[in-house]
Amino acid sequence: MTTPKAGLSACLLAIVLALSACAVIPHKKDDATISKVAANEQTAVEVFERYTRVLKSARELGDSQPLSTVDDETVLAIDSGSFEVAQRAASKNKSGLPEGEILASWAPRLKKYPLWFLLRVKDESRDTIKMQLFEKKSAASQWLLASTPEMLPTTKLPEIASKDGTLVPVDESDSRGMDLDAKQALKYYVAALNTPDSPSAAKVLDDGFRRQMRDAVATEKALKGVTFSQQWGSEGIDHSVRTSDGGALVFSTLLRRDTYDVKKGLSVTWPDGSPQKTFLGKEISKSGSLNFYHQILLYVPGSDGGVPRVLGQFGGVVGAKGD
Amino acid sequence: MRAKAGLSIMLAGVVVALFGAAVMAVLGPDGRVISGPHRIKTDGVAVVTAPPTLSWAGVRIGVLAEVPVNKPVFVGLGNSLDVQNYLAKTARYQIDSYHTPWNLKAREVKGEVENLPSAPTALDWWLAQGAGLGGASISTRLPDETVSLAILAIGSSNLTGLRVSVAYEVHGGFALGAGLVLLGVAGVLFGRMYRAGRSPWVDGHTTEDHEPIDEDDQYGADEESVEYVYVDADGTEHVVGADELVDYELVDADQDDDGERR
Numbered sequence: 001m002t003t004p005k006a007g008l009s010a011c012l013l014a015i016v017l018a019l020s021a022c023a024v025i026p027h028k029k030d031d032a033t034i035s036k037v038a039a040n041e042q043t044a045v046e047v048f049e050r051y052t053r054v055l056k057s058a059r060e061l062g063d064s065q066p067l068s069t070v071d072d073e074t075v076l077a078i079d080s081g082s083f084e085v086a087q088r089a090a091s092k093n094k095s096g097l098p099e100g101e102i103l104a105s106w107a108p109r110l111k112k113y114p115l116w117f118l119l120r121v122k123d124e125s126r127d128t129i130k131m132q133l134f135e136k137k138s139a140a141s142q143w144l145l146a147s148t149p150e151m152l153p154t155t156k157l158p159e160i161a162s163k164d165g166t167l168v169p170v171d172e173s174d175s176r177g178m179d180l181d182a183k184q185a186l187k188y189y190v191a192a193l194n195t196p197d198s199p200s201a202a203k204v205l206d207d208g209f210r211r212q213m214r215d216a217v218a219t220e221k222a223l224k225g226v227t228f229s230q231q232w233g234s235e236g237i238d239h240s241v242r243t244s245d246g247g248a249l250v251f252s253t254l255l256r257r258d259t260y261d262v263k264k265g266l267s268v269t270w271p272d273g274s275p276q277k278t279f280l281g282k283e284i285s286k287s288g289s290l291n292f293y294h295q296i297l298l299y300v301p302g303s304d305g306g307v308p309r310v311l312g313q314f315g316g317v318v319g320a321k322g323d
Numbered sequence: 324m325r326a327k328a329g330l331s332i333m334l335a336g337v338v339v340a341l342f343g344a345a346v347m348a349v350l351g352p353d354g355r356v357i358s359g360p361h362r363i364k365t366d367g368v369a370v371v372t373a374p375p376t377l378s379w380a381g382v383r384i385g386v387l388a389e390v391p392v393n394k395p396v397f398v399g400l401g402n403s404l405d406v407q408n409y410l411a412k413t414a415r416y417q418i419d420s421y422h423t424p425w426n427l428k429a430r431e432v433k434g435e436v437e438n439l440p441s442a443p444t445a446l447d448w449w450l451a452q453g454a455g456l457g458g459a460s461i462s463t464r465l466p467d468e469t470v471s472l473a474i475l476a477i478g479s480s481n482l483t484g485l486r487v488s489v490a491y492e493v494h495g496g497f498a499l500g501a502g503l504v505l506l507g508v509a510g511v512l513f514g515r516m517y518r519a520g521r522s523p524w525v526d527g528h529t530t531e532d533h534e535p536i537d538e539d540d541q542y543g544a545d546e547e548s549v550e551y552v553y554v555d556a557d558g559t560e561h562v563v564g565a566d567e568l569v570d571y572e573l574v575d576a577d578q579d580d581d582g583e584r585r
Contacts (some may be wrong), residue, residue: 029378031469032378
């Protein structure tokens with residue numbers, strides 16, 4: 001049989017519990033590690049929208065100048081080159097106005113700057129899928145687009161691994177789960193571009209990018225009275241992330257130099273609107289060289305998943321020298 | 324044994340109640356403790372806490388920074404990764420440890436430059452920020468991530484004459500104190516009842532195994548006086564005491580329909 005005493009006890013207990021629930025109990029932090037998730041989803045969207053606004057404005061103006069506020073050095077060089085080509089050809093940038101849609105975003109938890117995050121974006125104007133990597137070099141700087149390799153909509157992107165909701169960066173010399181580490185894979189890929197029949201070339205896939213470059217070389221070599229050569233190098237690995245199969249997606253920038261040596265007494269001209277004409281002038285009679293940047297997305301599969309291959313690229317002329 | 328346990332419970336209740344009362348007295352109805360203003364002697368542009376300094380989470384802090392002659396000043400709380408990177412090259416006054424109410428271990432850290440790399444108000448990573456002329460303040464709850472507090476001069480100004488006040492607020496702390504007082508009181512009551520061998524849930528004594536005593540046994544146990552009613556042949560009722568029963572030659576009421584127990 002319950003009594004007023006029991007009721008009083010129950011009331012006291014209820015009040016204590018209710019009052020305790022109102023309080024946020026201060027506690028000593030378990031972990032003093034300094035780290036942060038590079039960007040939350042809202043930040044990623046804001047950065048992308050700002051980038052799209054500026055790119056749209058630049059394309060409407062036909063001027064790459066505004067892009068210096070949203071593009072990192074390499075992307076800016078490529079964009080400036082394409083704007084210059086378009087300007088010399090007296091046409092607006094043919095890429096059309098940007099209409100991007102974020103399909104997915106990933107960010108790592110980092111312990112130091114630079115911070116970076118990754119977006120998979122559908123570009124309606126170019127009918128491509130872009131893997132855009134935005135980077136913030138210091139706490140006082142802006143988010144800039146650091147890499148933007150493009151893929152065909154049909155290209156299958158490996159699933160990106162995540163841990164505690166954040167993507168997992170992979171050190172360039174970390175070969176765990178892979179037959180090759182990212183650094184080695186990149187080295188073999190560059191060797192394959194320089195010498196397609198080298199032993200290194202067999203260690204990477206003869207993918208669409210390699211075939212495209214080989215075809216371009218064949219075309220240029222067909223020029224009569226001109227000795228053409230192409231050299232490749234790499235600026236190293238920007239970032240790489242773990243994929244669910246234990247492999248890695250590697251963001252890197254390749255350098256390409258196309259050199260033309262013209263036989264004495266001859267001169268070479270290129271069609272209007274071509275990068276060669278834009279950067280080397282009307283004609284060259286001795287020699288000329290064009291420098292390109294190619295931002296690539298290199299996939300290094302997990303063990304037994306095949307050989308490394310390039311899934312996407314974004315590149316263009318960034319400089320020239322000729323006489 | 325029961326008496327000792329009951330006493331222990333009562334003592335624990337008293338301790339809890341006193342602690343709760345102390346919490347209420349220290350925090351007050353608004354749940355805040357205020358310390359300051361305190362002078363910080365620096366001519367630089369930045370005062371910052373080192374990462375381990377703010378080692379608590381869940382407590383709400385208020386910081387008011389005041390500088391003379393209406394100089395512009397900024398107060399911000401940010402992830403230590405951001406704050407450290409932002410001030411990496413700037414000469415600064417760094418607080419390495421802090422204990423309430425105002426016990427600092429601090430030092431001047433030489434930097435490559437005397438000024439800030441960019442205006443603090445233009446940065447998007449502050450978790451809480453405030454700026455103003457002559458004074459600025461923030462009020463925010465310390466998060467679980469590692470954070471640093473920064474007081475910064477804006478523009479070409481400096482922090483000479485800086486005075487800082489700090490307030491701590493435990494959200495619901497006063498209520499928590501009140502809850503502890505009530506819990507303590509409940510403990511004392513329970514201890515007292517337990518000591519007396521009474522259950523807090525029923526009104527009566529308990530046996531050793533805490534089962535209620537049978538009602539009849541209760542009557543039997545009481546030393547109450549028993550009276551009997553005797554109805555004579557004329558139908559008249561007579562009340563007689565137990566000691567008078569022998570005069571009337573009556574038997575116990577339970578065995579005799581002519582008598583009833585009252």
